[in-house]
Amino acid sequence: xxxVKRSRKPPPDGWELIEPTLDELDQKMRxxxxxxxxxxxxxxxxxxxxxxxxxxxxxxxxxxxxxxxISRELYEYCIKEGYADKNLIAKWKKQGxxxxxxxxxxxxxxxxxxxxxxxxxPKSKLEVVRVLSLFLSLS
Numbered sequence: 493x494x495x496v497k498r499s500r501k502p503p504p505d506g507w508e509l510i511e512p513t514l515d516e517l518d519q520k521m522r523x524x525x526x527x528x529x530x531x532x533x534x535x536x537x538x539x540x541x542x543x544x545x546x547x548x549x550x551x552x553x554x555x556x557x558x559x560x561x562i563s564r565e566l567y568e569y570c571i572k573e574g575y576a577d578k579n580l581i582a583k584w585k586k587q588g589x590x591x592x593x594x595x596x597x598x599x600x601x602x603x604x605x606x607x608x609x610x611x612x613x614p615k616s617k618l619e620v621v622r623v624l625s626l627f628l629s630l631s
Contacts, residue, residue: 503566503569504563504565504566504569505563505565505566506562506563506566507566507569509561509562510551510552510555510562510566510570513551514548514551514570514575517544517547517548517551518548520544521541521544521545521548524540524541524544525541527540542593542594542596543593545577545594546580546593546594548575548576549576549577549580549581552567552570552571552575552576552581553576553581553584555567557585577595579595580592580594580595583595583598591611592611592612593609593611594609596609597609597611597612598612
């Protein structure tokens with residue numbers, strides 16, 4: 493993956509508090525990108541990358557919107573530098589999309605049958621599907 497150009501401007505106050513966590517997640521991302529993908533489907537090899545991307549974005553989202561632990565300036569710096577996905581955060585702020593795992597989940601054009609991802613299924617309905625599939629596999 494090509495090196496992302498960072499701005500020459502120094503980071504705002506508070507950066508030193510969140511930098512170790514973001515560096516750790518960057519390291520996990522590099523490991524996930526270089527992990528061998530033999531024996532996996534194409535989409536399965538991307539799952540760890542999406543999970544880490546979600547973790548990093550959710551971390552910054554929670555710090556700014558939920559815990560109010562970072563300043564707006566630091567939040568905007570993180571978005572500008574690519575540490576968080578501003579489009580995913582915009583969806584999280586809308587009702588019904590609070591638990592969205594990635595933007596790919598709501599794009600129906602990327603699926604065979606024009607459906608959404610399983611993360612869009614409410615938990616109450618998801619349990620019924622799991623129990624039913626388990627029952628059918630045992631019989």
